Amino acid sequence: MNKNKLIMNQVNHLDNVMDTNTFWYKSNNVEKVIMESDLVGFYKENLLDSALSESTILSNMHIYEKWRDFLHNKTMPELCNVKGTNFKCLECPHRNMHVNYCLKVFNITAQEFFDNRYSPPINIIKKVTNQQLKTWFKEFINIYRTTPKKNGSMRSSNTIVVYIKQIKRWQKLMNKETGSNYDFANSIKIKETQTIIEPISPTDLQELTTKILNNSNNLTSDILGAKRLKAVYFLMLQTGLRLNEVCLLDKNNFKVLSDYTGELQVHGKGSKKRTVGLSHESVLFIQEYLKERNSHIIDTNPALFLNSKFERMKKNSIIGMFKRISRKLNINFSAHALRRTSASLRVVEGADTLDLMNNFGWKSENVARRYVHSAKNIESINKQKNFNPYSANQKLIDNK
Secondary structure, eight states: OOHHHHHHHHHHHHHHHTOOOHHHHHHTTOOOOSOGGGGGTTHHHHTTOTTSOHHHHHHHHHHHHHHHHHHHHHHTTTTOTTTTSSSOOOOOSSHHHHHHHHHHHTTOOHHHHHHTTTSTTTOOGGGSOHHHHHHHHHHHHHHHHHSOOTTSOOOOHHHHHHHHHHHHHHHHHHHHHHOOOOOGGGGSOOOOOOOOOOOOOHHHHHHHHHHHHHHHHHHSSSHHHHHHHHHHHHHHHHHOOOHHHHHTOBGGGEEEOTTSOEEEEEEOGGGOEEEEEEOHHHHHHHHHHHHHHHTTSOOOOOBSSBOTTSSBOOHHHHHHHHHHHHHHHTOOOOHHHHHHHHHHHHHHTTOOHHHHHHHHOOSOHHHHHHHHHHHHHHHHHHHHHTOOHHHHHHHHHHTO
16 A cells, blocks of 8 residues: 555544534534545645655644644634624534534535635634734643643653644644734744663663574464564664664565675655665575565565565554564563664764764754764763772872
């Protein structure tokens, strides 16, 4: 399934989840013409731009939906654009209901709605002052800053930064389309948390790697699954590839060199391609997996990794595989933890920020620098554990 189809499946899922109250439509004699998937708004065209990664698209949509519904609850029914017409305000519980009611009230088609969505009376955002939006924006961010997620954990500072950035994009578009000059989203300064990036601990990594290397048959249901686990795990540990990058790999992206090392052509974020180097071990595990796979099927699938149904492996398959192993071994790790660990170990081996940017596909030098600083910080902390000020002072005395 290509990226655009996958994204649209995610969007269309909203039609079944977010707006299922058919009783409301029937009781108010409102026809449901515009679906939730249509109300992705200005993302409808822009989010399918191939320059954006799948995760970025879904992140934009997810946050936009929350912000849009938050504004609907804040502005309705006080600023309802139905007031002043011959129709009554229904105090629509959801924005999608309100939009479809507006088609009836203003006697317009869905296309006319979208053509005029940034103009009154359809659009009411210009009725809201910049100061009011600033107050609401701070309240919106504070909700997600202080409210735990469904799993009970709190959102990280960097997640909140993503929320702020996405609303800034919304603000920029509103200014462009409505001729406004909003700056409310600039009221919260963006500062990503410069925390130490924790890799998998050396002892956990050693145990994890040893178990996967020597006992992969006991961690999976069959030989093919065991070889796939080895290939994927050691590839991700050695190269730090992102989940999506692993899933997008094709067999023709894999090249074995004369010295038995290898190279992979990777499709990174923003559809940017890069080449990563493979060790002898990574090459060997991939070859063993492909050989075993060929013994099970007439292999015409171009994907480098297939799931148990012999379809292109998806992110959830790898996530699930790692979760099962994590539980069996009682070692907490994930795909992203492998990426962090790979980058940290590269720094230990002498990699600089340019190496990290080239190998791991980071555009920002600041991101690569964080890994360098974190690795150095961890190294410094470990050295400090062995620091004895008394013996150090004694050395000074002895050297006098």
